[in-house]
Amino acid sequence: MTVEPGGATTAALHRQAGQADQAGQAGQADQAGQAGQPAQAGRPGPAPGRSDEPDGLIQLLTPEGERTDRAGYPLDLSAADIRGLYRDMALVRRIDTEAISLQRQGELGIWASLLGQEAAQIGSARALAASDMVFPTYREHGVAWCRGIAPAKLLELYRGVSHGGWAPEEHKFHLYTIVIGSQTLHATGYAMGIQRDGAVGGDRAEAVIVYFGDGATSQGDVNEAFVWASVFNAPIVFFCQNNQWAISEPLEKQSRIPLYRRANGFGFPGLRVDGNDVLACYAVTRKAMQAAREGQGPTLIEAFTYRMGAHTTTDDPTRYRLASELEMWKLRDPIERVRAYLVRTGQASPEFFADVDAEADKLGAEVREACRTMPDPPPLAIFDDVYAGPDAIGAAEREQFAAYLDSFAAEGDRR
Amino acid sequence: MTRLTLSRALNEGLRKALENDPKVLIMGEDVGKLGGVFRVTDGLQKDFGEDRVIDTPLAESGIVGTAIGLALRGYRPVCEIQFDGFVYPAFDQIVSQLAKMRYRSRGNVRLPVTIRIPCGGGIGAVEHHSESPEVLFAHTAGLRVVACADAADAFAMIQQSIACDDPVIFFEPKRRYWDKSEVEVASDVADALPLDRARVALEGSDVTVCCYGPMVRTCLESAIAAREDGRSVEVIDLRSLAPLDMDAIAASVRKTGRCVVVHEAPVYAGLGAEIAARVTEQCFYHLEAPVLRVGGFHTPYPPSRLEEHYLPDLDRVLDAVDRTFGY
Numbered sequence: 001m002t003v004e005p006g007g008a009t010t011a012a013l014h015r016q017a018g019q020a021d022q023a024g025q026a027g028q029a030d031q032a033g034q035a036g037q038p039a040q041a042g043r044p045g046p047a048p049g050r051s052d053e054p055d056g057l058i059q060l061l062t063p064e065g066e067r068t069d070r071a072g073y074p075l076d077l078s079a080a081d082i083r084g085l086y087r088d089m090a091l092v093r094r095i096d097t098e099a100i101s102l103q104r105q106g107e108l109g110i111w112a113s114l115l116g117q118e119a120a121q122i123g124s125a126r127a128l129a130a131s132d133m134v135f136p137t138y139r140e141h142g143v144a145w146c147r148g149i150a151p152a153k154l155l156e157l158y159r160g161v162s163h164g165g166w167a168p169e170e171h172k173f174h175l176y177t178i179v180i181g182s183q184t185l186h187a188t189g190y191a192m193g194i195q196r197d198g199a200v201g202g203d204r205a206e207a208v209i210v211y212f213g214d215g216a217t218s219q220g221d222v223n224e225a226f227v228w229a230s231v232f233n234a235p236i237v238f239f240c241q242n243n244q245w246a247i248s249e250p251l252e253k254q255s256r257i258p259l260y261r262r263a264n265g266f267g268f269p270g271l272r273v274d275g276n277d278v279l280a281c282y283a284v285t286r287k288a289m290q291a292a293r294e295g296q297g298p299t300l301i302e303a304f305t306y307r308m309g310a311h312t313t314t315d316d317p318t319r320y321r322l323a324s325e326l327e328m329w330k331l332r333d334p335i336e337r338v339r340a341y342l343v344r345t346g347q348a349s350p351e352f353f354a355d356v357d358a359e360a361d362k363l364g365a366e367v368r369e370a371c372r373t374m375p376d377p378p379p380l381a382i383f384d385d386v387y388a389g390p391d392a393i394g395a396a397e398r399e400q401f402a403a404y405l406d407s408f409a410a411e412g413d414r415r
Numbered sequence: 416m417t418r419l420t421l422s423r424a425l426n427e428g429l430r431k432a433l434e435n436d437p438k439v440l441i442m443g444e445d446v447g448k449l450g451g452v453f454r455v456t457d458g459l460q461k462d463f464g465e466d467r468v469i470d471t472p473l474a475e476s477g478i479v480g481t482a483i484g485l486a487l488r489g490y491r492p493v494c495e496i497q498f499d500g501f502v503y504p505a506f507d508q509i510v511s512q513l514a515k516m517r518y519r520s521r522g523n524v525r526l527p528v529t530i531r532i533p534c535g536g537g538i539g540a541v542e543h544h545s546e547s548p549e550v551l552f553a554h555t556a557g558l559r560v561v562a563c564a565d566a567a568d569a570f571a572m573i574q575q576s577i578a579c580d581d582p583v584i585f586f587e588p589k590r591r592y593w594d595k596s597e598v599e600v601a602s603d604v605a606d607a608l609p610l611d612r613a614r615v616a617l618e619g620s621d622v623t624v625c626c627y628g629p630m631v632r633t634c635l636e637s638a639i640a641a642r643e644d645g646r647s648v649e650v651i652d653l654r655s656l657a658p659l660d661m662d663a664i665a666a667s668v669r670k671t672g673r674c675v676v677v678h679e680a681p682v683y684a685g686l687g688a689e690i691a692a693r694v695t696e697q698c699f700y701h702l703e704a705p706v707l708r709v710g711g712f713h714t715p716y717p718p719s720r721l722e723e724h725y726l727p728d729l730d731r732v733l734d735a736v737d738r739t740f741g742y
Binding site: 164386 | 517
């Protein structure tokens, strides 16, 4: 383990990941239980979320920006590639910052910030092949960026102009899904379709990646998706961003074992990666997706990360978590460690960082402009695209509502 | 023409769909070797293989959720929910995902998923095996909801539902599975009555009785009995519950001046309420009496020893018909 001037150590990170200290207490609790003395109500047994495997966390870049190696996860990225990952992360963080401001200014109804999860999203998304299919939650702005979804399309949803509205197959990026965990089943079904298309193994092999959070792992749909993927050996990677918080509920409300170990019970491999390490997220996802494409079935990746912002712009994290926790995670910032690495190894010049900053400024201005000039849809758009075929009910209601609107024509155009 | 049970007609319709389109899949619990608990999928896995007739794990949300994913990939899954009362674990996937995906995508996505649900009571079953949840789905925009009543319609409507680019909730009247009628299995489904159209099951002139699914036979029997009282009952088999074929209903009511709606589902906030409201609005000056409703009570489905009292039967339909002449 390394100790760096920043104060954080990989040992500390492992301890956080594994709750090793609490694991000791847990053993005592177990013994107490065996002695016939039930543990305190609501707090029985071992500490939740603990890991028995301090080496479980796969990391290729320490929080201080030091490269480490991990057997089985060789990194095939050039300096330009890593600069590209840095650029992606910096730009999506800017989109996120701008969106929060736009919400504060009344331009967006709500925004779900990805702050702190840039490495998990960019690392995993850049590891995908163009033909792979992605199923996101509503926070995958970094993944959307990598799949070519214009930031304005995301703003449409959060401004209330549409519920999404992009063409999933065009980007191989499904619509944002707001009901927690539902998309894991869609992704699994899609992967079963890939199998039936004969697109597993060989040159034209495809696979699916589905994103979800730590809270979602409690949902029935996610557990059903694990069952389906396992028994059908579907070409899918379950990418869980464990950002430690499901709105106000900490991980211990969801699980008493590390999330990645859930996979074992379903019969496929699970692993835990440092979710703030873009290189590790890239390497781990690349390997798991390749295994899926080759017909080796599903993998669960738990990206151990942290939601540095609020759940959404309507949330107030000060009510349920300590500021010191955030301060600790700031030392593991996913972008800063790449910058430190690039600077230390001379793989990026000051001009590069200045260029990225300038590009981010330009992107930010474009995002603000796109949002502020985005028109509301016309009222009758309410009725569009409910059915593919004839819709007698909707057609009649549309006609009635259009006539109603027209009745106001004298008072001014409401259409 | 061949004389088939309703269950067999569904089987033949599914077989045709599997033959005609390689993207059609069947998935559900026990649909493979067993052929489904009602044998509707009998022999299909043997002939079309395990990749197309899929025995799934026992989880209804999983069945519908993965069917959505398969549809996104270009397939046309036909899900079997084993019994009406087992659909609720899938309710979220149906209402929040299946019904809304096209709207969410601004028309970029289509989900041609058919969900077959054996529905209704009358078979002496235990709890959760006799329900009529159709209105929950009819209330949800984005879904088409249909109910077949006899073998000929079952054969055509299941193929039409599978060919439809919208999600279809397909209700099968389980106590009529063994009823036989003539089916033209060589016929082209393109020639059949469109899926969203009602059918005049029996012409009459004094009162219109609207019904669907298992109640069609009950209402036809009631109509024959009513002749003894000198009353001519027109029976409309709605077939499509969402959308309703209001043109057919209104045309009949304008002719008869009276309307009774019959369903097994509870009367309260049921499909009869929607029909009554629309008939009142569209046929007000033709009505001789208020629209009456006959259906289940606002109770959970009772133990089977009581179900004959719960389910509308010939006498309860005739009672309502009589009452429409009391105004």
